[in-house]
Amino acid sequence: MELTKSAIHSLVRDARLHIPEELLQFVGTSVGTVLEYVSVLQRVPKVASVVSEREPTMDQHLLRLDLTRPSQGDVLLAGAPMHEERYLVVPAVIVHETGSSHSHIKGNR
Amino acid sequence: MIPEYPSIRTLQRLLADKVISPRDLREHCRQLCMRYDARLHTTLELFEAFDTNSGGSAGLLAHIPGMIKDNICVKGRTMSCASRVLERYTAVYNATVIEKLYRAGAIVLGRANMDEFAMGSSTEHSAFGSTRNPWNVDYVPGGSSGGSIAAVAAGFVPWALGSETGGSVRQPAAWCGIVGLKPTYGLVSRYGLTAYASSLDQIGVAARSVYDAALVLSVIAGREEPVRDSTALLLPRDYLLTNALDGIMPKGIRIGIIDNAFNVPGVSPEVVRLLEDAIAMLRSLGAHIVPVRLPSMDLGAATYFVISRAEASSNLARFDGVRYGRRSTHADTLFNMYANSRSEGFGEEVQRRILIGTYVLSHGHADAYYRSALNAQMLMKEETRRIFGEVDLLFAPVSPTEAFPLGTFAENSLQLDLQDYFTCFANLVGIPAIAIPCGFTTRSMPIGFQLMGPSMSEQLLCQVGYAYETATPWHTMHPQLLHV
Numbered sequence: 001m002e003l004t005k006s007a008i009h010s011l012v013r014d015a016r017l018h019i020p021e022e023l024l025q026f027v028g029t030s031v032g033t034v035l036e037y038v039s040v041l042q043r044v045p046k047v048a049s050v051v052s053e054r055e056p057t058m059d060q061h062l063l064r065l066d067l068t069r070p071s072q073g074d075v076l077l078a079g080a081p082m083h084e085e086r087y088l089v090v091p092a093v094i095v096h097e098t099g100s101s102h103s104h105i106k107g108n109r
Numbered sequence: 110m111i112p113e114y115p116s117i118r119t120l121q122r123l124l125a126d127k128v129i130s131p132r133d134l135r136e137h138c139r140q141l142c143m144r145y146d147a148r149l150h151t152t153l154e155l156f157e158a159f160d161t162n163s164g165g166s167a168g169l170l171a172h173i174p175g176m177i178k179d180n181i182c183v184k185g186r187t188m189s190c191a192s193r194v195l196e197r198y199t200a201v202y203n204a205t206v207i208e209k210l211y212r213a214g215a216i217v218l219g220r221a222n223m224d225e226f227a228m229g230s231s232t233e234h235s236a237f238g239s240t241r242n243p244w245n246v247d248y249v250p251g252g253s254s255g256g257s258i259a260a261v262a263a264g265f266v267p268w269a270l271g272s273e274t275g276g277s278v279r280q281p282a283a284w285c286g287i288v289g290l291k292p293t294y295g296l297v298s299r300y301g302l303t304a305y306a307s308s309l310d311q312i313g314v315a316a317r318s319v320y321d322a323a324l325v326l327s328v329i330a331g332r333e334e335p336v337r338d339s340t341a342l343l344l345p346r347d348y349l350l351t352n353a354l355d356g357i358m359p360k361g362i363r364i365g366i367i368d369n370a371f372n373v374p375g376v377s378p379e380v381v382r383l384l385e386d387a388i389a390m391l392r393s394l395g396a397h398i399v400p401v402r403l404p405s406m407d408l409g410a411a412t413y414f415v416i417s418r419a420e421a422s423s424n425l426a427r428f429d430g431v432r433y434g435r436r437s438t439h440a441d442t443l444f445n446m447y448a449n450s451r452s453e454g455f456g457e458e459v460q461r462r463i464l465i466g467t468y469v470l471s472h473g474h475a476d477a478y479y480r481s482a483l484n485a486q487m488l489m490k491e492e493t494r495r496i497f498g499e500v501d502l503l504f505a506p507v508s509p510t511e512a513f514p515l516g517t518f519a520e521n522s523l524q525l526d527l528q529d530y531f532t533c534f535a536n537l538v539g540i541p542a543i544a545i546p547c548g549f550t551t552r553s554m555p556i557g558f559q560l561m562g563p564s565m566s567e568q569l570l571c572q573v574g575y576a577y578e579t580a581t582p583w584h585t586m587h588p589q590l591l592h593v
Binding site: 013014016019023026034038040042044045046047 | 414429445455457461467471478481485488491
């Protein structure tokens with residue numbers, strides 16, 4: 001789809017710009033790229049919610065931090081032996097949230 | 110005597126042993142920059158006086174100088190975003206990262222060049238001239254944080270801050286042969302970072318080693334009090350990523366090699382060969398290498414294109430000659446004042462992105478275009494979450510090719526966007542990623558690979574990166590700039 005000249009002028013006005021003729025041509029060709037990309041994106045199956053309920057909230061992040069002080073999760077514990085015993089059992093909330101306990105990773109020392 | 114390309118640890122030892130003074134170190138870095146930067150143009154301004162809060166003797170970065178990308182506010186200093194629009198703008202407050210650096214005793218040596226408003230992948234789109242690659246000054250350093258990265262690679266400073274929206278720290282880091290670390294979205298406060306695409310923007314770190322990058326990230330991580338960036342996370346006071354860096358690959362670690370990333374048209378065979386060598390090295394260090402497919406990575410470029418342009422057009426609407434920056438002096442109506450101020454101030458690349466973003470968000474298109482991109486982004490997040498149940502980290506190229514000669518994409522800026530193909534995925538999903546040098550092409554240009562991990566896995570990324578770095582020589586190789 002090509003944008004008409006008046007549609008391009010209206011777009012430039014919406015963007016609050018004055019632009020030279022060669023950039024106007026760029027707008028026309030870019031629309032082709034946008035449409036090409038969008039046609040790819042529109043073939044993506046609908047994901048349940050654009051704002052996923054499974055996305056960790058700030059509270060969950062903080063909870064995770066509290067549970068795993070001083071670092072950020074059981075997966076990060078390799079090399080931190082003095083705290084290792086605290087992480088052998090991964091809290092259910094983290095397993096549920098990440099889908100993995102990463103319990104196969106052990107400290108190095 | 111200060112060695113060439115010193116690590117932060119080396120400098121700290123020299124300072125502690127009083128072999129050098131803080132002033133010696135600061136002047137040494139300034140002299141290097143003044144002497145050699147004419148060839149590279151990494152720096153927009155070298156500071157002469159320093160904030161009284163900086164350079165304290167306590168703290169993780171006491172007296173260690175670094176460079177700041179020119180889209181991060183340093184109180185009392187110009188912050189131009191490499192744009193004519195803001196060339197006379199003086200920051201009225203410190204970004205959170207600057208406050209944290211000052212508290213750690215760091216010295217902010219100057220403002221680093223960048224693509225205008227961080228829009229570009231080559232640092233050719235600065236209103237104040239292109240930055241060049243220290244490995245070959247006819248080549249671009251990558252971008253948009255090209256000034257920060259080239260200054261570190263050239264040996265002017267041991268660390269620098271950049272910002273990432275689609276890979277603007279990792280891509281130039283790979284092309285200049287240093288380490289680029291992009292944190293989890295929210296790990297570092299964006300307060301004081303000029304917005305490009307706020308849902309993707311994140312401040313990142315450039316350094317010549319994984320250890321130094323981990324140290325600097327430890328300093329700047331965490332939100333401020335009172336909170337000014339609601340997406341930034343509260344971290345423990347003793348957050349220190351270097352604690353676990355012992356050079357040993359974590360036992361049982363599974364690294365997923367993204368198969369489909371290697372089959373993308375345009376990936377150079379030479380890059381593939383170097384990446385395969387890096388995979389072999391990771392395997393020899395004890396990592397379990399698992400081939401995985403991440404089909405949604407192939408949606409990254411399209412998703413990034415739509416979301417970043419849409420957010421850019423919205424964020425840059427504020428630069429209208431009224432509140433910030435340049436105001437046109439020849440305008441007869443209010444609209445013309447807006448339009449003239451913006452058209453005279455913004456460079457072509459920024460105007461292109463604003464126009465595309467305006468189109469994407471325009472009436473009748475926003476739902477079809479913008480929401481499709483958000484849907485694809487959500488799919489990417491879901492798939493990533495699933496895959497991190499199977500592997501601990503993901504391995505991928507940083508860029509399909511080595512750095513290219515200046516002007517290569519002058520006539521086709523849309524093609525240049527494909528340089529973000531592998532890096533923008535981490536930004537869209539919000540996960541951390543690190544670019545690590547892994548060799549040189551036949552033209553002696555550096556190449557890197559990237560590791561991506563689940564949210565908040567910076568420590569694991571650094572452990573694996575450090576183990577790789579300890580076993581390989583690439584981080585010890587430097588451009589010959591200081592000998593010319």
